[in-house]
Amino acid sequence: MLARFLTRLIDGQAAWARPFGDFNHRWLLALFGPIRPVKDFLNGTWLGHPVHAAVTDVPIGLFTGVILLDLLNERAAADAVLVLGILAMVAAAVIGLADYTDTDGTARLRATVHGTLMVVTLLVYLLSLALRVGNPVDRTAPVIVSLLAYGLITAGAYVGGDVVYALGNMVSRHAFRGAGAKWLPVELPMPASELPEGTPTKAKLGVNNLVLVRMGTTIHALHEQCAHAGGPLSAGTIVDGCIQCPWHGSRFRLENGYLARGPAVYDQPAYEVRATEKGGLEARRRST
Ligand code: FES
Structure with a gap:
């Protein structure tokens, strides 16, 4: 099964991801400690649902649109949607930091790999945007860089999904508990x-x-x-x-x-x- 290989690959990043995740945990606690209501808001306490999981669909949808618009050679539209995708990705990342703060053990390790992949993705998208400045005649390079970033965001989304679906992070611990009306x-x-x-x-x-x-x-x-x-x-x-x-x-x-x-x-x-x-x-x- 492919997932077993991917899980070994993700967890094989422990040598750098564990200490990096622990470092991030410390500064995130220091950051959010004095502004707990803000963190609650980002977590989704007001909504009764994790916000990060919902918001991450926005940049992925926009970046999918960039691919289609690039294929159609709709240059101005592709570039505008790329900017929106980058802004949405930054918003999703800030919201995700609130959930990341409370991860432990393997969930923190995999969330660190997820977050790192997403930051690299963001940088690659910014490179694509920079290559589009001035609307060059040959857009092969920025389009290829965008496609590379889309592959990275897909990998990052896989790891993020693993943190939720395989490890149950931000999943209700009572999801499968029956109501039971009997005394x-x-x-x-x-x-x-x-x-x-x-x-x-x-x-x-x-x-x-x-x-x-x-x-x-x-x-x-x-x-x-x-x-x-x-x-x-x-x-x-x-x-x-x-x-x-x-x-x-x-x-x-x-x-x-x-x-x-x-x-x-x-x-x-x-x-x-x-x-x-x-x-x-x-x-x-x-x-x-
Ligand atoms: S607040 Fe996280 S386990 Fe209770």
Whole structure:
């Protein structure tokens, strides 16, 4: 299978991609740390969907148009669309940096290869644009350079897609979790009456792990695995009626699991909790 070869090729870049990715991680954290709402906006917290994945289609579509217009020898139109494609590519790159900031391990390695390929692609497109300046009679060179860049952007898009489809980066960790309207017994590490106030406590509900938080007479329950990248919410902290993930700081409202802060872009599964006659607890997933 071709994908196995390509995966080995991508991961074979670890010697430079790992240290380069770690370096990028540090400056991106320093950059976005003081402007977290901006990063949330770029991640897509406001949309409930990753923005980068949608925006990347724009430059690819425009660059496809450049090929067609070059073939038709529509010079002015090809050059104008090339400029738009370059601008769209810069926008997609800036948005992608927000997602890249929170990658770890193999996802960071492959995202580094993806980002590097895209920067090289951008430079090659800029070269094509420079070669078009003055509308030379013979446009063979800029057209060939554009085609080369299109090959590079295709390779870069493949690696970027791999980060999502093969590694699940920015994919909801609860994509395949069923709703399940049945009440099930909650397994707690202590009697329900001793559930501590305002402290995340891990519990089991069938095959799922939950995090329970008692606030006065109400017991809130969310799935324990963070929707962003699977962080353990039972190790999180309570802030303004939300639970904050210890890994990248996403916040989910205790009462309904709604996303309050990124980098997650999806809500967290929430559960209704009720007391049983024997002094235990039962829970079932809330409908969204
Ligand atoms: S795993 Fe990233 S914020 Fe929870």
